[in-house]
Amino acid sequence: MKALVTGGAGFIGSNVCKKLLENGDDFIVVDSLVTGYAENLQFCDSDRLHRVDIRDRERLAQLFQGIDTVFHLAASVGNKRSIDAPHFDAEINVLGTVTVMELARQAGVKRVVVSSSAGTFGELKTLPISENHAVEPDTPYGASKLFKEKFCLSYGNLYDMDVVALRYFNVYGPNQRFDAYGNVIPIFAYKLLRGEKLKIYGDGNQTRDFIHVDDVSRANYLAASVDGANGAFNLGSGTRITINELVDILQKISGLKADIEYVSRRPGDVMHSMADISKIRDMLGFRVSVDITDGLIEYIEWLKFEIDR
Ligand SMILES: NC(=O)c1ccc[n+]([C@@H]2O[C@H](COP(=O)([O-])OP(=O)(O)OC[C@H]3O[C@@H](n4cnc5c(N)ncnc54)[C@H](O)[C@@H]3O)[C@@H](O)[C@H]2O)c1
Numbered sequence: 001m002k003a004l005v006t007g008g009a010g011f012i013g014s015n016v017c018k019k020l021l022e023n024g025d026d027f028i029v030v031d032s033l034v035t036g037y038a039e040n041l042q043f044c045d046s047d048r049l050h051r052v053d054i055r056d057r058e059r060l061a062q063l064f065q066g067i068d069t070v071f072h073l074a075a076s077v078g079n080k081r082s083i084d085a086p087h088f089d090a091e092i093n094v095l096g097t098v099t100v101m102e103l104a105r106q107a108g109v110k111r112v113v114v115s116s117s118a119g120t121f122g123e124l125k126t127l128p129i130s131e132n133h134a135v136e137p138d139t140p141y142g143a144s145k146l147f148k149e150k151f152c153l154s155y156g157n158l159y160d161m162d163v164v165a166l167r168y169f170n171v172y173g174p175n176q177r178f179d180a181y182g183n184v185i186p187i188f189a190y191k192l193l194r195g196e197k198l199k200i201y202g203d204g205n206q207t208r209d210f211i212h213v214d215d216v217s218r219a220n221y222l223a224a225s226v227d228g229a230n231g232a233f234n235l236g237s238g239t240r241i242t243i244n245e246l247v248d249i250l251q252k253i254s255g256l257k258a259d260i261e262y263v264s265r266r267p268g269d270v271m272h273s274m275a276d277i278s279k280i281r282d283m284l285g286f287r288v289s290v291d292i293t294d295g296l297i298e299y300i301e302w303l304k305f306e307i308d309r
Contacts, residue, residue, distance in 0.1 A: 001224065003027040004067045006054050006100055007074030009036030011176040012115065012168075015217040016071050018043060023221065030054060030063060031074065040175045054096040057103070064107035069224050072100050072152065073115045075145070078183075082141035083267075093144035094151075101155050109161060113223045116149040116165040116232065117142065118209075118273060128276035131167075131232055138270070149232060162230050164223035166216075169236030169275050173213030173295060174302040184243065185210065185296070188258075189303050192250055198258050202265040204244035209236035209274045212290035222284045229284055236275025237288050253297050 003020055007013040008029030013036065020027045021044055029041060032053040041049055052059045054074050075093050076082065082089035097114075104112055119142035120135045137143045149165040156163030176183065178190030191198050219235050241249075247258055280286040 001025045001027075001069045002066055003069040003071060003224070004030060004063060005071045005073065006030045007036065007115075008071070009033055009038060009040050009049060010073060011040070011173075012171055012213055012216055013071070013073040014040035014175050015173065015213045016073065016220045017041060017048075019217040019221050028063060028067075030060060035077065037175075037177075054100055055091065057099050060099065061103050061106075064103050064109070067104075067107055067109055069111045069113075070100065070104050070109050071113050071115075071220055071224070072097065072148075074100075075115065075148070077141070079119065079139040079141045079269075082139055082144065086140040089140050089144050093141075093148050097148045097151055101152055105155060105159055105161065111224055112152055112155070112161060112163045113220050114149060114152040114163065114165045116167045117145040118167050118169045118234070118236070118275065120146040120149060120167060121270075123270050124272050127272060128238065128274045129234065130276040131234055131279055153232065156230055162228065164229050165232040166219060166223060166235045167232060167275075168216060169209040169211055169234070169273060171211055171213055171216050173299055176213070176299075177306070178303065184208070184246065185299065186303070188247060188250055189296075189300055190307070192254055192256050192258050193300070193304060193307060195256075196259070198247065198260050200243055200247070200260055200262050201269060202271075203262065204247070205242050206269070207240040207242050207272045207274065208246075209238070209240045210246075210292055210295075211235065211237045211288070212292075212295040214290055215286075215288055218289070219280065219284070219286050222286055226284050233280040233284065234275040234277055235280060235286075236277055237292070238275055238277040239292075240272070240274035241292065249293055249296055250300070253293070253300055
């Protein structure tokens with residue numbers, strides 16, 4: 001495979017690149033470094049990274065030569081960011097996606113794996129959430145991710161191209177920095193290690209489905225390798241824990257006592273979330289391999305190293 005990874009210097013993208021390198025595949029990265037870091041790619045040659053914005057059609061077009069597979073991860077990420085700056089969110093997630101897909105089509109790309117989000121579902125109506133659950137996003141981010149997914153899938157229908165959209169639930173793991181867009185694990189782990197107060201929105205009984213980034217990068221690879229794979233797939237662990245339980249695990253692992261403040265719920269936050277992952281298991285052969293406690297032990301170690309350097 002000769003892959004182009006948009007957003008490859010970001011948290012999940014850099015882990016996808018690592019998987020490509022491990023499997024001996026050739027790849028290049030397109031990333032504006034707005035939230036990504038060149039150092040996330042220190043395991044590979046620096047000339048693979050092209051500091052290009054996906055909205056820059058001309059510069060991007062030059063990079064598509066010889067590419068057969070695209071992993072499209074670049075995005076403006078997060079509910080809060082999209083509420084604060086909806087135009088910016090749409091420019092990247094909507095218009096940027098149109099540019100990436102048009103260039104992929106023109107270059108004769110055969111396969112696209114696009115990072116979608118459980119944010120496309122909105123408030124939960126049934127649990128676990130299957131791919132057939134209603135998609136009624138509550139935020140501009142959820143809506144732009146839904147556009148992104150549907151737009152990419154439409155190219156799979158129209159052209160000679162296999163397109164897989166992976167709807168990630170809550171992803172965590174190495175390269176996820178504490179200044180990330182409001183993801184609970186990096187924020188809580190960072191604050192706990194620094195002795196700062198943890199703010200829990202609501203009573204802490206809301207649930208989330210956390211999946212380790214190793215599993216997410218493996219699923220991306222499967223989506224690009226399984227013959228004839230097409231369509232939208234949930235990608236979570238298929239389990240859920242409450243935010244209070246998450247804090248308990250973090251306290252046990254670190255041996256530290258958290259200073260917790262409960263505050264009112266935030267707009268756009270769903271109460272419960274858990275993926276039905278039978279489709280990705282049956283059609284792509286995906287299995288979850290990282291248990292939450294083991295994953296958090298590894299993450300805390302990574303974060304301690306990051307804080308100390
Ligand atoms: N982390 C999660 O839990 C989660 C959950 C659901 C979906 N996702 C999706 O996964 C993908 C990766 O997210 P992440 O968590 O790694 O976030 P991230 O911010 O670390 O990665 C996004 C990357 O895209 C790059 N980027 C942003 N705008 C760009 C542009 N205009 N041109 C080129 N590059 C640009 C950033 O610099 C960054 O490296 C995103 O599409 C996101 O919506 C993530």
